[in-house]
Amino acid sequence: MLSVENISKSFLRKQALDDVSFKVEKGSVFGLLGPNGAGKTTLIRIINQIIEPDAGIIRINNDIVTRKHLATIGYMPEERGLYKTMTVEEHALFLGRLRGLSKQDASKMVNYWLDKFEISNWKKKRIEELSKGMAQKVQFICTVLHEPELLILDEPYSGFDPINMELVKNELIAMRNKGKTIVLSTHNMKSVEEVCDSVALIHNSKKLLDGNVATIQGEKKAGIYAIKFRGNMIAFVNALWTGYDVIETENPSDNLFVVKVKMRNDSNFESLLRVLLGQVQIEAAWEVLPSMQDIFIDIVQPKTA
């Protein structure tokens, strides 16, 4: 659906993007990750044709992107605002028409979305009369009004209250299920794991990592397993002997433990279970995958040896 190819951009002497490439599959949610100042917003502005890249091209459905593609994109920037003196309806109609809808279609879609979010009674309210949470809903409606094929959300959860955040998250998943493609830039790693199918990590203007979320987590796993058991901790440690390192222990109740263990040498999950059987009463055991948060921090701030 969206293909970012060798995009570079600098502002005077400051390099904002350096040869960044990735692909976003149709019908997926793509997370654009990176610390502040990494170049995410610059890249999103380039995709939206707000600024031009120094080098590289953007393709949508294999076509080099031009202004006519803008009607197929919905964009909600990080810093978003509305005209305070316009009514909700006027504002949505105005932005819908700018995105290519006819007056009738725009009006129909405004009614549809206001009904869907159960806020039809706000229609004639001026934006300045709305609370922040109400305005956020209106902003989201204005972004999706023209049913874009590609939805780009820059930090969609920043400033949203938890209720709106849930609403938007559910809406994004519903849109993905309808075959829409969604690109979101975010710091919220929990939401990345919840909604993103794949991600790209940009840091210091370069892309450092991209791919499917599960694949990345699989690649970054460190052979750590968690065992939840009842019994004696000493018996547990003795059973492990030298093949495993205990790296974290939790003791939620008297004789209940959750222990994270890292494999040594040729040890594996099966051998771990084997040595423990009979020694402690195992209640659960699972492989611990690194969280996206850990992966993010690990790449952006590598631990010094």
Next chain:
Amino acid sequence: MRNTWIIILREIKERVASRSFVLFSIFGPLIILGLIYLMFKFGGSESEKWNVLITDKAGILDNKLLAHPDANVSYSFANDYIEHTDFAAGKRYQKFDAIVEINEKVLSNKIAYVFYRNKPSFNLQTKVQYQVERRLEEVMIKQFTTLSVEKFREIKQPLKFNFRNVYDPYDQTSDIRTWVGFFFGTIILVFIALFGMTILRSVTSEKSNRIVEVLLASVKPRQLLVGKMTGIGIAAFIQFILWILVIGVGLYLMRAFLFPSIYDPSAMNVVQLTDSGKIMSVQEKLYEGNTFNAIVDLVYERVNFSVMLTFFLLFFIGGYLFYGSFFAAIGSTVGTENDGQQFVLPILLILSLSAYAGYYTVANPESELAFWLHFIPFTSPVVVMVKLTYGYANGEAYQIWLSLIILLLSAIICLSIASKLYKNGILQFGHRLRLKHIFQWLRIK
């Protein structure tokens, strides 16, 4: 183009629906009409009131002077001789501003003394002299001739020696008319300042509430800028039309009910005892109370409104685009609204200097400086308006078009610079604007 039009419509709607627009559309022209009324009432005729005592011991005037009371001068008679020292100090005379001594020799030596407390204006002096003189004339006609007053005056008509400028035989130009030009020029500047500030506020508020990024994902920065300036310009134009309508209707009503035309025989005001208006010359009417009023005459008879309004419109458009580009550039480059206030001061200062340039041209229309100010785009909208009323000599009319072309070309250059700054500055937030930013943003492609 479609999106530019949508932006234009939004801007017009926002401006026209705003309370300040409605108030300014109503009260702006009403204030101007009020000022025009005051100028009509007092500017072209006397506002002074004079209470005059005529001492006429011999009863020559027969205690008569005017058939109808005069708006500015009221006369009382004393058939007694009053020493001017008594008049100066006497309590009973304090209500009088002046005393006119008519003694028995007046018919032969033609001398009358007038003692005043505060020196009256020249017009008032002339008026009193004229009114007393005409009454004396009637007395003398009766006493020394067998002619009727009408006949005598017909014979007495002086030879009118009409001095006329060969290049302007109908006296279409004069100093007082240049003030009309100055007024038009000042209105242009006021509209530019008001709507320029509107551009600035609109750009900075879009920037500060961050709607601009959403808009830029649908329209090009240049489209947004052009749409905004056109929309606000059309709103200004609508306001201007409303002003013309309200002022036009107001002037019409004033003409119909308050200041009738002196050239219209039905409106003539016959004031002398035995005189009839039809044999009076325009010069004579000058002294007929309020009948002739230089400013009324100027507004209704001597201003060519179609020419003035046409060039007003052209120079308004040019001036608005030229100055508007500065306001837009400032709005798009500042980081905070406070910064905007600070950077707009120099522009407002230039607008004030431009108004002064208009005033300078009124005073020195033929000076070399006025010639150059006429072509400089910062000052040309107001200076051209002044020069237009002063008049262009034969063969110099090209100057007005040259000035317009220079203004429009400058506006195009400034707009292209402004749109570049707008494009590169509009998404920069929260900084303190420095000149180096402007140079940097001009360099970014």
